[in-house]
Amino acid sequence: MKNLSFNVKEIAKVNNVAIMASNAPNQLVPIKPICEALGIDYASQFTKIKNDEDLSSTVVLSTIVATDGKEREMVCLPMEFIFG
Numbered sequence: 604m605k606n607l608s609f610n611v612k613e614i615a616k617v618n619n620v621a622i623m624a625s626n627a628p629n630q631l632v633p634i635k636p637i638c639e640a641l642g643i644d645y646a647s648q649f650t651k652i653k654n655d656e657d658l659s660s661t662v663v664l665s666t667i668v669a670t671d672g673k674e675r676e677m678v679c680l681p682m683e684f685i686f687g
Contacts (some may be wrong), residue, residue: 631679
C-alpha cells in the first residue's frame with residue numbers, strides 16, 4: 604500500500620455524506636465515506652478489498668487535506684475502481 608498526500612474536492616453527496624476525491628491526475632477516492640453513506644461496515648469492506656485479487660494492488664494509504672483544513676489518513680482506491 605502506497606502512502607501519498609493530496610488535496611481533495613467533493614465529487615458526490617450520498618445520504619448527506621460528501622464523497623471526496625483527490626485532485627491528482629489518477630484521482631483517489633477514500634473508501635470510508637462511501638461505506639458510511641451506504642450504511643455498510645467499513646472494516647469488513649476494507650478486509651474484502653485487501654483480499655481481492657485485483658483491488659489489493661490498487662489500494663493507497665493517502666493523507667488527505669479535507670475541506671476543513673485538517674489532514675486525515677485514509678484508505679483510497681483510484682476513481683476507476685470505485686463504480687465497479
